[in-house]
Amino acid sequence: MRKESTMTPPVGQDREQAARRGRPGYDQESLLMVCVGVFNEHGFDATSMGMLADALGITKSAIYHHVKSKDELLSLSLDRALSRLDRVMEQARQAEGTTRERFELLVRGTIRAVIEEKPHVTLLLRLRGNSPVELEAMNRRRAMTRELEARFEHAQREGGVRTDLSPRHLTRFSFGLINSLVEWYRPERDDPDQVADAAVAMLCDGILLPNGNDE
Amino acid sequence: MRKESTMTPPVGQDREQAARRGRPGYDQESLLMVCVGVFNEHGFDATSMGMLADALGITKSAIYHHVKSKDELLSLSLDRALSRLDRVMEQARQAEGTTRERFELLVRGTIRAVIEEKPHVTLLLRLRGNSPVELEAMNRRRAMTRELEARFEHAQREGGVRTDLSPRHLTRFSFGLINSLVEWYRPERDDPDQVADAAVAMLCDGILLPNGNDE
Numbered sequence: 119m120r121k122e123s124t125m126t127p128p129v130g131q132d133r134e135q136a137a138r139r140g141r142p143g144y145d146q147e148s149l150l151m152v153c154v155g156v157f158n159e160h161g162f163d164a165t166s167m168g169m170l171a172d173a174l175g176i177t178k179s180a181i182y183h184h185v186k187s188k189d190e191l192l193s194l195s196l197d198r199a200l201s202r203l204d205r206v207m208e209q210a211r212q213a214e215g216t217t218r219e220r221f222e223l224l225v226r227g228t229i230r231a232v233i234e235e236k237p238h239v240t241l242l243l244r245l246r247g248n249s250p251v252e253l254e255a256m257n258r259r260r261a262m263t264r265e266l267e268a269r270f271e272h273a274q275r276e277g278g279v280r281t282d283l284s285p286r287h288l289t290r291f292s293f294g295l296i297n298s299l300v301e302w303y304r305p306e307r308d309d310p311d312q313v314a315d316a317a318v319a320m321l322c323d324g325i326l327l328p329n330g331n332d333e
Numbered sequence: 334m335r336k337e338s339t340m341t342p343p344v345g346q347d348r349e350q351a352a353r354r355g356r357p358g359y360d361q362e363s364l365l366m367v368c369v370g371v372f373n374e375h376g377f378d379a380t381s382m383g384m385l386a387d388a389l390g391i392t393k394s395a396i397y398h399h400v401k402s403k404d405e406l407l408s409l410s411l412d413r414a415l416s417r418l419d420r421v422m423e424q425a426r427q428a429e430g431t432t433r434e435r436f437e438l439l440v441r442g443t444i445r446a447v448i449e450e451k452p453h454v455t456l457l458l459r460l461r462g463n464s465p466v467e468l469e470a471m472n473r474r475r476a477m478t479r480e481l482e483a484r485f486e487h488a489q490r491e492g493g494v495r496t497d498l499s500p501r502h503l504t505r506f507s508f509g510l511i512n513s514l515v516e517w518y519r520p521e522r523d524d525p526d527q528v529a530d531a532a533v534a535m536l537c538d539g540i541l542l543p544n545g546n547d548e
Contacts, residue, residue: 161376218541280542287531294513295506302505316502324539326433327495
């Protein structure tokens with residue numbers, strides 16, 4: 119099936135083809151990207167179908183050609199983020215090697231997921247639980263948090279991770295550091311590999327030099 | 334001046350006193366706390382004066398007795414968060430000692446500020462820049478980020494902080510880790526001192542044991 123990859127309504131020949139098909143010029147993917155951008159700018163609750171129609175440059179009824187509701191858009195976006203993060207957890211589960219190697223795999227995979235699916239992950243992280251769709255997504259996210267907590271606990275017992283911090287704080291602060299990417303990552307300023315290196319280095323070994331001149 | 338400390342309209346004698354004064358039972362402080370709670374639950378843009386009136390249990394015109402607009406409430410809240418964080422930066426600026434001691438002071442001070450002013454800091458961190466009030470607050474926040482960046486750069490030159498990571502990434506990830514508190518800190522689950530210890534330990538030295546059983 120032919121895909122429109124543009125974020126704006128097609129022009130020229132594309133527009134004619136779209137008109138001939140009787141479709142408004144977006145496929146579900148490109149429509150979703152525009153809508154998620156609007157959600158992240160104004161907040162999901164504050165976004166009306168009228169605002170989405172304005173941003174898309176099409177009518178409200180043309181949106182309903184693609185999706186049943188604003189909630190369906192939310193659900194599509196959240197599932198995109200969560201499925202990607204689920205795959206990272208699954209890979210980490212299968213991985214072998216030292217605690218450092220397995221933790222590094224998890225951190226790098228999560229960072230790549232956050233960067234590559236940034237609009238969807240941003241929406242996920244800003245949920246407030248105001249609807250069943252949001253609550254379900256928050257439950258899936260909570261399951262990941264619990265899994266990382268269990269993995270930290272296990273690594274502490276095995277002697278790979280310091281035991282003076284609780285698994286809860288290790289988990290929450292690690293995800294906090296990584297997830298902050300949605301707030302500040304800029305593709306034009308930040309190299310994805312350097313960002314991942316920095317996160318791995320900070321989380322594994324910290325930022326202070328043990329032999330600094332002031333020790 | 335007598336202060337109402339309750340989050341709900343006063344009852345009994347209090348209510349009579351409030352009625353006698355012709356005031357709706359809130360002072361600016363208690364009114365602000367309720368309103369900021371609603372902003373954080375539904376998003377600032379999605380919150381109407383009607384929703385605030387419902388949450389407060391008073392009429393919209395009674396709100397205008399205290400503040401001119403929703404924007405004034407936002408401004409009061411953001412200023413509360415920013416003034417507190419400014420004081421932490423100022424203390425860190427004055428501090429002497431090793432890189433570790435000064436960094437620890439900054440981390441502990443910021444964490445205490447985030448915990449004690451959590452509703453206001455939460456609102457600050459969720460700004461999207463949709464109004465002049467929001468843009469001004471974001472500028473003040475950006476100045477703090479730039480200052481920490483400059484301090485990291487200085488500490489790298491002095492040999493206290495590892496030089497393989499950029500000051501930008503050191504700064505953003507450090508604030509990211511700390512600021513995540515607004516998402517997960519629960520007074521009934523997390524001891525403030527333990528939380529601060531964990532953040533200092535993770536940021537300074539990382540989470541892995543150098544002599545784990547799998548090295």
